[in-house]
Amino acid sequence: MSVIPRIISVDDHVIEPADVWTSRLPAAYVERAPRIHIAPKGEMTLVEGAWVEAPGDGDEMAAWWHFEGRRYQIKRMVACPGMPPEEVTMEGVTYDDIAPGCYDPVARVADMEANHVEASLCFPNYPRFCGQLFSEVEDRTLGRLCIEAYNDFMIDEWCGDSAGRLIPLCVVPLWDPQLAAAEVRRNAARGCRAVAFSELPSWLGLPSIHTRHWDPFFQACEETSTVLAMHIGSGTKTVTTSPDAPTVVAANLIACNSVASMVDWLFSGVFDRFPGIQLLYAESQIGWIPYFVERADDTWQTHQWAQGEERSQRPPSDYYREHISACFFKDTVGIDLLDRIGEDNVLFETDYPHQDGTFPRSKQVAEELFGHLPQPTINKIARGNAIKLLGLDFEP
Known part of the structure; x- marks a missing residue:
C-alpha cells in the first residue's frame, strides 16, 4: 500500500513580525523603517490590478504596516490556517487575532509537525512576493538596507534554529542586477539556495528577461545553485x-x-547562456503546462519568421524539462496529465497560512491527489524533487 512520506512544501508564507526592520536597520534609518501601528480596520479595493487600502474610523482594530507613506493592514485571508472558507474575509486583523505559527518560527514548526510537513520554503508577505516593495522606494540606500534586514531575519531568526526545517528564501534589490547578484552571493554563503524573483519583471517597470540586463544576477544564481x-x-x-x-x-x-x-522564459535565450539555472513556479498549479509547452514547440517550429536571429537551436520542451519546476496543491487535472508534465518537474506545497492552504489536512489532500500513484512517484512529488532542486539535507 502506498504512503505519503513527510512533505517538503515549497510554497508557504511568513507573516513578518512587527520588529523585523525596526530592530535591524542602522540607527539613522530606524525612524523610516517599516513599522506596525494599530488603527481601525479599513476597506480595500482593486484598482487597475493593484490593491489600494486605508484605515477606517470604526472601533475594530487591525495591525497596519506603515512605510514611506504607504499603509497595508494584515488581513485575515493571508493568516487563516485551517479556517473554514465561510469564515475567511478580507478584513484586517492584529497579531493577537492570528495563529502564532504565522509569525513565530517555533510555533510554525509545531504546526508543520501537526501537518505532516518536514520542511517549508516561505515567501514574504508584507514586502510582496519578490520583495518588490523595497525596490519601489526612491531612497535606494533605505531599500537596500530593508532588503538586507529581511534576509538577515529570514536566515538567522526565521530559519536559524529550525534544524533545516525552515528553508531560507531571500529577496534582492531589483533595481540593480549587480547589487542583486551580490546579495545572492552573500546569502548563498550562509546556506540560502533560493531567491524570490518576479514572474514578469516588466510588469514592475523593470527590464524584461529578453534583454541582457539581468545577466549578472542570473550568473550569480547559476554559480551558487540558487x-x-x-x-x-x-x-x-x-x-x-x-x-x-x-x-x-x-x-x-x-x-x-x-x-x-x-512562455517568456522558454523564448528568452537565458537557458542557453546559463545552462545551470533553475526556475520554480509557486502556487501556479500544473494542469496548464502541457498545452503551453506543446504550443511553444509548435510555434518554435512553424513561426520561425517571428523569432529573429535569437531563435534557439532546441525546442522549448527541452528547456522546460531541464530548467523548470512547478508546485501544486489543488490540481487533479495536472495529476491526470503527469506523464505529459513530467514527474521530475512537479513539487507539492501547502500554502500555509493562506486561505487556499491545506493545513491541517495536507497529508490527506496529498493522498487524495496523488496517493494512487507508484510509491517512487509519490516520493518525488511529496519531497524528493524539492530535495534535489534546493540541495536539501534530507533523505529523499
Whole structure:
C-alpha cells in the first residue's frame, strides 16, 4: 500500500513580525523603517490590478504596516490556517487575532509537525512576493538596507534554529542586477539556495528577461545553485476581464501570470547562456503546462519568421524539462496529465497560512491527489524533487 512520506512544501508564507526592520536597520534609518501601528480596520479595493487600502474610523482594530507613506493592514485571508472558507474575509486583523505559527518560527514548526510537513520554503508577505516593495522606494540606500534586514531575519531568526526545517528564501534589490547578484552571493554563503524573483519583471517597470540586463544576477544564481522562485502574482498585477468584474474572476485568471512568464522564459535565450539555472513556479498549479509547452514547440517550429536571429537551436520542451519546476496543491487535472508534465518537474506545497492552504489536512489532500500513484512517484512529488532542486539535507 502506498504512503505519503513527510512533505517538503515549497510554497508557504511568513507573516513578518512587527520588529523585523525596526530592530535591524542602522540607527539613522530606524525612524523610516517599516513599522506596525494599530488603527481601525479599513476597506480595500482593486484598482487597475493593484490593491489600494486605508484605515477606517470604526472601533475594530487591525495591525497596519506603515512605510514611506504607504499603509497595508494584515488581513485575515493571508493568516487563516485551517479556517473554514465561510469564515475567511478580507478584513484586517492584529497579531493577537492570528495563529502564532504565522509569525513565530517555533510555533510554525509545531504546526508543520501537526501537518505532516518536514520542511517549508516561505515567501514574504508584507514586502510582496519578490520583495518588490523595497525596490519601489526612491531612497535606494533605505531599500537596500530593508532588503538586507529581511534576509538577515529570514536566515538567522526565521530559519536559524529550525534544524533545516525552515528553508531560507531571500529577496534582492531589483533595481540593480549587480547589487542583486551580490546579495545572492552573500546569502548563498550562509546556506540560502533560493531567491524570490518576479514572474514578469516588466510588469514592475523593470527590464524584461529578453534583454541582457539581468545577466549578472542570473550568473550569480547559476554559480551558487540558487533557484529563482517565482510566486504567482509576483508581477504585482492580477489579470481580470473588466473593472467591474468580481474579485473571484482575478482569482481564477491569476494562473495566466505564470503561463505568460513560462512562455517568456522558454523564448528568452537565458537557458542557453546559463545552462545551470533553475526556475520554480509557486502556487501556479500544473494542469496548464502541457498545452503551453506543446504550443511553444509548435510555434518554435512553424513561426520561425517571428523569432529573429535569437531563435534557439532546441525546442522549448527541452528547456522546460531541464530548467523548470512547478508546485501544486489543488490540481487533479495536472495529476491526470503527469506523464505529459513530467514527474521530475512537479513539487507539492501547502500554502500555509493562506486561505487556499491545506493545513491541517495536507497529508490527506496529498493522498487524495496523488496517493494512487507508484510509491517512487509519490516520493518525488511529496519531497524528493524539492530535495534535489534546493540541495536539501534530507533523505529523499
